[in-house]
Each structure stands twice: as C-alpha cells, then as structure tokens.
Amino acid sequence: MIGSQNKHGHARGASARPIRPPRERGTGKAFALAALMHVLLIWLLYHGINWQNNTPAGAEAEIWTEVPDMSTPTPRPAPPPPAPVKVQPAPPPAKDEDADIALQEKKRKQQEAAAREAQLAEQRRQQEQAQQEAEAKRQQQLAAQAAQQKAMQEKQKQIEQQRQAELQKQQQLKAQQDKQRQQQQAEAQKQEQLKEQQKEQQEAKAKADAQAKAKAEADAKAKAAAQAKAKADAEAKARLDAERKTRLAQLQGQLGGGTGSSGEGLAKSGTGKGAGGNATSPGYAEKVQRRVRPNIVWAGETAGLETVVSVRCSPSGTLLSANITRSSGNEQWDQAALRAVQRSDPMPVDVDGKAPDHFTITLRPAGG
Numbered sequence: 446m447i448g449s450q451n452k453h454g455h456a457r458g459a460s461a462r463p464i465r466p467p468r469e470r471g472t473g474k475a476f477a478l479a480a481l482m483h484v485l486l487i488w489l490l491y492h493g494i495n496w497q498n499n500t501p502a503g504a505e506a507e508i509w510t511e512v513p514d515m516s517t518p519t520p521r522p523a524p525p526p527p528a529p530v531k532v533q534p535a536p537p538p539a540k541d542e543d544a545d546i547a548l549q550e551k552k553r554k555q556q557e558a559a560a561r562e563a564q565l566a567e568q569r570r571q572q573e574q575a576q577q578e579a580e581a582k583r584q585q586q587l588a589a590q591a592a593q594q595k596a597m598q599e600k601q602k603q604i605e606q607q608r609q610a611e612l613q614k615q616q617q618l619k620a621q622q623d624k625q626r627q628q629q630q631a632e633a634q635k636q637e638q639l640k641e642q643q644k645e646q647q648e649a650k651a652k653a654d655a656q657a658k659a660k661a662e663a664d665a666k667a668k669a670a671a672q673a674k675a676k677a678d679a680e681a682k683a684r685l686d687a688e689r690k691t692r693l694a695q696l697q698g699q700l701g702g703g704t705g706s707s708g709e710g711l712a713k714s715g716t717g718k719g720a721g722g723n724a725t726s727p728g729y730a731e732k733v734q735r736r737v738r739p740n741i742v743w744a745g746e747t748a749g750l751e752t753v754v755s756v757r758c759s760p761s762g763t764l765l766s767a768n769i770t771r772s773s774g775n776e777q778w779d780q781a782a783l784r785a786v787q788r789s790d791p792m793p794v795d796v797d798g799k800a801p802d803h804f805t806i807t808l809r810p811a812g813g
Contacts, residue, residue, distance in 0.1 A: 475571050479564050486560040490553055732793035740788035743781045747810040752782040754806045762791035762800040782808040
C-alpha cells in the first residue's frame with residue numbers, strides 16, 4: 446500500500462510539474478532507531494532469561510491478535526471480533542529444565558517479532574512523514590509557482606496598460622503635431638500669397654512709376670527737341686535772312702538790281718522748283734533724289750499720299766530750313782517726309798559747286 450501511494454504521489458508530481466522528485470530524508474535517523482531497538486531487544490532478552498529461573502505450573506494459552514497496518518493513512522474498517530480462546534488441556538508434566546528452555550525460546554521469538562513490528566512501524570511512520578513533507582513541499586512549490594505566475598501576469602497586464610497609454614499619448618501628440626503642421630502650412634501659404642500680392646503691387650507700382658518716368662522723360666525730350674528745333678529754326682532763319690541780305694546787297698552792287706535765273710529739280714518721284722542766283726543743271730534733281738530717298742522711313746499705307754516740302758540751303762548745301770507747304774492729309778506721312786529731308790542735310794551741290802538757295806520737293810511713298 447505504501448509503495449502504491451508513493452508511486453501515485455510521484456506520478457502526480459511528474460504530471461503537475463516536470464521536476465525531480467525530492468530525496469527521502471530521515472534515512473540515517475531510521476537506521477539509528479533500528480540499532481537502538483536491537484540494543485533494547487538484546488537487553489530485554491538477557492534480563493528476561495535471568496528473571497525466569499523456574500517455570501510456573503499450570504496451563505498455558507496463546508492469544509494472537511492482528512497487527513495493525515500503519516502503512517495506510519486512510520480509515521480502516523473495524524477489526525473482526527477476536528476468536529474464542531481455545532483452552533487446551535494441561536500438558537503432561539515435563540521436566541523443569543526443558544520447560545524453562547522452551548518458555549525462554551518462545552519469549553525470545555515473541556520479543557523478536559515485537560521488535561520487527563516496531564521497526565516496521567517506525568519505518569512506515571518515517572516514510573509517511575517523508576511523503577507528507579514532500580507533498581507539503583510540492584504544494585508549497587506549486588503555490589509559489591502559481592503566485593509567481595499570477596504576479597507575472599499582473600506585471601504583464603500593467604506593462605500592457607502602460608504601453609497602451611503611451612501609444613495613445615503618442616497618437617494624441619502626433620495628431621496635435623499634424624494639426625500644428627497644417628496650421629503652419631496654411632499660415633505659410635497665406636504669407637506667401639500676401640508676399641505675392643505685395644510683390645505684384647510693387648511690380649505694378651514700379652512699372653507704373655517707370656512708365657510715368659519714361660513718359661516724363663519722353664515729354665521732356667520732346668519738349669527739349671521742340672525747343673532745340675525752334676531755336677535751330679530761328680538761328681537758321683536768322684542766318685538765311687543775313688545771307689539773303691548779304692547776297693542781295695552783293696547782287697545789287699554788282700548787277701544793279703537784276704533778277705536771277707530759275708531752276709527746276711525732281712526728288713523722290715516728285716518735282717521741285719526754286720529760285721536762286723544760279724540755275725540748276727538737269728542732273729541736280731537726280732542728286733537730290735539719291736540723297737533724300739534712303740532717309741525715308743515709312744511702313745504705313747501708300748495710296749494717294751503726296752507732300753510738298755519747301756527747302757532753303759546755303760551755297761555749301763547746308764540745310765537752313767525745311768517746311769511743309771502742302772500736306773497730304775496724313776500727318777504721320779507728312780512728318781516722315783519732313784524727317785527724310787532733314788536727315789539729308791547737307792544737300793548736294795550743283796555742277797558749279799553751289800546749291801540753290803531755295804527749292805521745293807514733292808515726296809510720295811514708294812509704290813504710291
């Protein structure tokens with residue numbers, strides 16, 4: 446029974462946890478108790494033999510009882526009632542010495558049996574105690590393992606809760622950062638648009654200022670040019686009047702007031718007439734045409750345009766004045782024709798080395 450319980454105990458321990466079975470304790474104590482029991486048994490036998498010198502007369506009877514089984518800790522059923530004592534008839538009288546020896550031998554055997562039973566009982570008790578201690582230790586280990594496992598589970602749960610809280614906190618922080626980033630981007634975009642508007646306004650203002658400045662400069666240049674032209678015209682007219690007066694005085698002094706000859710010329714698909722002290726040669730009109738034609742700059746219409754320009758020159762060909770005496774009706778073409786004559790300064794001289802002092806040029810655009 447003890448062996449089976451021990452095996453079941455080991456099987457339960459092995460199935461519960463894969464650990465080595467505990468070592469049995471108390472083995473040395475058991476051997477010490479066994480040696481002590483042997484010493485006591487020898488001592489009892491020795492004194493029992495010495496005490497019994499004579500065998501008492503009378504009948505003898507042996508009563509045997511069942512030895513209790515100490516290996517099973519479970520409750521035992523009630524023992525059966527003892528068998529009735531059989532009284533044997535008294536044996537025939539024997540010799541005192543033989544009876545004494547037989548009685549001592551019988552007592553010795555009884556004492557040895559009692560000692561063995563006591564030793565077995567002590568061994569069973571020690572085994573049961575060892576098993577109980579091992580079971581208690583195993584239960585303690587299981588309880589400790591369960592407590593440790595529960596503590597680990599609680600710790601893991603706390604760690605998981607902390608991780609979830611940290612993750613939620615990080616998500617909230619990221620959402621706030623994204624919101625701030627979007628606000629910053631919107632603000633930057635707004636600032637960029639404002640800068641673009643300011644830049645466009647500045648560029649428009651600078652352009653307007655530049656245009657105004659250019660217009661003012663152009664007006665100033667035009668005014669200065671008009672003033673210069675007026676001044677030049679005045680100076681030219683003064684020179685022309687002075688030369689005319691001088692020439693008239695010379696002619697009056699030399700010829701006595703005679704009239705000069707007249708000449709004709711053609712320039713740029715037109716005719717010109719003038720009067721002076723010298724007559725023009727037939728080729729003079731061609732010279733004037735070659736001089737004025739390259740200076741005409743005109744890209745507008747050509748049909749029906751004709752302008753007559755009156756020209757005054759010095760004998761060296763220097764242009765003294767040029768005025769429009771008959772307009773074509775197109776002011777732009779008239780100005781282009783006048784500028785072409787002005788760019789042709791000085792006018793070519795005639796074969797006699799002098800230019801006529803006054804003549805007119807009729808100008809038409811090419812293809813007109």
